[in-house]
Amino acid sequence: MNRWWSGAVLSVLFVAPVWGADGPADEKALQEVRDVVKQLQARYEKTKDLQADFSQKTRIEGFERPVTSSGKVYIKKPGRLRWDYLDPANEEIYVNHDDVKVYVPEHKQVLVGKLTQMAASKAPLELLQGAAKLDESFDIEPTAGKDRGVGGIRLITLIPKAKDHESTRSLQRIVVEVFPKTYFIRTVSLHEISGNVATFEFSGLKPNLGLGNEVFDFKTPPDVEVVKAPVLNGP
Numbered sequence: 001m002n003r004w005w006s007g008a009v010l011s012v013l014f015v016a017p018v019w020g021a022d023g024p025a026d027e028k029a030l031q032e033v034r035d036v037v038k039q040l041q042a043r044y045e046k047t048k049d050l051q052a053d054f055s056q057k058t059r060i061e062g063f064e065r066p067v068t069s070s071g072k073v074y075i076k077k078p079g080r081l082r083w084d085y086l087d088p089a090n091e092e093i094y095v096n097h098d099d100v101k102v103y104v105p106e107h108k109q110v111l112v113g114k115l116t117q118m119a120a121s122k123a124p125l126e127l128l129q130g131a132a133k134l135d136e137s138f139d140i141e142p143t144a145g146k147d148r149g150v151g152g153i154r155l156i157t158l159i160p161k162a163k164d165h166e167s168t169r170s171l172q173r174i175v176v177e178v179f180p181k182t183y184f185i186r187t188v189s190l191h192e193i194s195g196n197v198a199t200f201e202f203s204g205l206k207p208n209l210g211l212g213n214e215v216f217d218f219k220t221p222p223d224v225e226v227v228k229a230p231v232l233n234g235p
Helices: 027-045 123-129
Strands: 049-059 067-076 080-087 091-096 099-104 109-114 138-142 156-160 171-178 185-192 197-207 225-228
Touching (some): 027 138, 027 156, 027 171
Parallel strands (some): 109 225
Antiparallel strands (some): 049 067, 067 080, 080 091, 156 171, 185 197
């Protein structure tokens, strides 16, 4: 499955700070990034739950055409997430802190496991929830190059600090773009060492709807097989 929670996407690697074409990021760029991060965290600290549409484009090294998909995501503090793929195929991912269930209606099967075992790191989940202080989970740098996000806001490069597991060695960095004014996350791009890049774009964001736990509680249908998910041992 080419999904956000797969080990190849979620695993993390500590690498050296990002350098621009002319050397280390200058103080002005660093200050801009600090300001964006401050606004981003302030926004998510005020957000108890969030519903949004997403589109995903994954460019796989060696393949000419990207893999595309789309769906809806639901987030609730603390530690609850539901990620529904609706196109081109149905798949539902439920996260409750460290517990994960992946339901594939077409296969009449649900995979159950632990996030820390299946994905090696909670860093992207923490990012989406805004539950963790970014500077505690990531090394934060201005994104190299002259590209900026919508409204001219500087892009942020996050380098996950976690490096305590053999399978934390495939993801190089995460690049984040925020919406102007609201500072909600607009896009997240996960860059793997292999050259693969998965980009998620969020739209139709609806914060603080009062989402109930029933949105995040998966009830296994009677004709569905429950399978224990394999533990990832590395790339």
